[in-house]
Amino acid sequence: xxxxxxxxxxITQGHPDKICDQxxxxxxxxxxxxxxxxxxxxxxxxxxxxxLVIGEITTTGFVDIPTIARKTITDIGYNNSELGxxxxxxxxxTAIDEQSSDIALGVDRFGxxxxxxxxxxxxxxxxxxxxxxxxxxxxxxxxxxxxxxxxLLSYLRPDGKAQVTVEYEDDEPVRIDTVVISAQHSEExxxxxxxEDIIENVIKVVIPQKLLIDTKYLINPTGKFVIxxxxxxxxxxxxxxxxxxxxxxxKHGGGSFSGKDPTKVDRSAAYAARYVAKxxxxxxxxxxCEVSLCYAIGVEEPxxxxxxxxxxxxxxxxxxxxxxxxxFDLTPKGIIKMLDLRRxxxxxxxxxxxxxxxxxxxxxxxxxKDLTQVLR
Numbered sequence: 001x002x003x004x005x006x007x008x009x010x011i012t013q014g015h016p017d018k019i020c021d022q023x024x025x026x027x028x029x030x031x032x033x034x035x036x037x038x039x040x041x042x043x044x045x046x047x048x049x050x051x052l053v054i055g056e057i058t059t060t061g062f063v064d065i066p067t068i069a070r071k072t073i074t075d076i077g078y079n080n081s082e083l084g085x086x087x088x089x090x091x092x093x094t095a096i097d098e099q100s101s102d103i104a105l106g107v108d109r110f111g112x113x114x115x116x117x118x119x120x121x122x123x124x125x126x127x128x129x130x131x132x133x134x135x136x137x138x139x140x141x142x143x144x145x146x147x148x149x150x151x152l153l154s155y156l157r158p159d160g161k162a163q164v165t166v167e168y169e170d171d172e173p174v175r176i177d178t179v180v181i182s183a184q185h186s187e188e189x190x191x192x193x194x195x196e197d198i199i200e201n202v203i204k205v206v207i208p209q210k211l212l213i214d215t216k217y218l219i220n221p222t223g224k225f226v227i228x229x230x231x232x233x234x235x236x237x238x239x240x241x242x243x244x245x246x247x248x249x250x251k252h253g254g255g256s257f258s259g260k261d262p263t264k265v266d267r268s269a270a271y272a273a274r275y276v277a278k279x280x281x282x283x284x285x286x287x288x289c290e291v292s293l294c295y296a297i298g299v300e301e302p303x304x305x306x307x308x309x310x311x312x313x314x315x316x317x318x319x320x321x322x323x324x325x326x327x328f329d330l331t332p333k334g335i336i337k338m339l340d341l342r343r344x345x346x347x348x349x350x351x352x353x354x355x356x357x358x359x360x361x362x363x364x365x366x367x368x369k370d371l372t373q374v375l376r
Contacts, residue, residue: 014158120273
């Protein structure tokens, strides 16, 4: 019997890095809504009392960046100076230029906007075809948001994290070894009450009881988490790429998503790879599948397509790759058309992961490809 331990994490809307991702994607959505052909590469940084937005944008639309940034921050819950960060009063600085003409040369002829490797993954271990550790982490952070916003745990503040360690036997999850929750809170709440509340109203509501076998609970391990958000730590777009994807369960090419329009294969090809992997597993060609795509800047066709089925394939891997090529157009232009990506659909992906989102109608999550047919 082979045992292994897999750990994943997720973060709430109020985490400094996620604030940045949300602002970047709110800007992107606003521009795509006005001009679907907008070229956007937007980066955001936050710290105490300040938001910095930089990047390259080419568009016929107009975006009011300070207004979007402030609305995003106050909607998250940072709307009072007592929280250490206030969207109503913080400084918003911008430094925006147009897309480099050298990059535009390749994109204009439908080539990839950059070089790189993108990975997609799917597994049959959860209904949403995601690894269990990251699936549980996202559900925990969403529950933290829920109990804060509905005032069930009114002393909670916007910043927070969840981490789950799952024990596997022969690739099957058998128990939760450890759950770590760090939740920002008001000064007044006593630690023991917060710990009991989080275990009863968050962890045990989300995680099936049958998996909570000798589970260790680490709630606010330092004992105190009052100073949070950008006041406690600076934030930056693209720093939570593993939480955004599959939670350490497969490889990652290193590119982040938020603030990038779909000509950027860092984003669009990662979505396409997930779309391919999910349909492979749903077609029962493998129990789990990692799809890798490689691109060169300015080149239309991917320079490499490969898969890893971890020994779970039901037909030859070469045949699976042949069916991928026959059923999916994986050029940048083909991906954009196949997944209808020139729409303002990105802001909601900036929290709780970009994949396995049953709460959103995301095109790369569709199961609409029958890959069981033998190709002649």
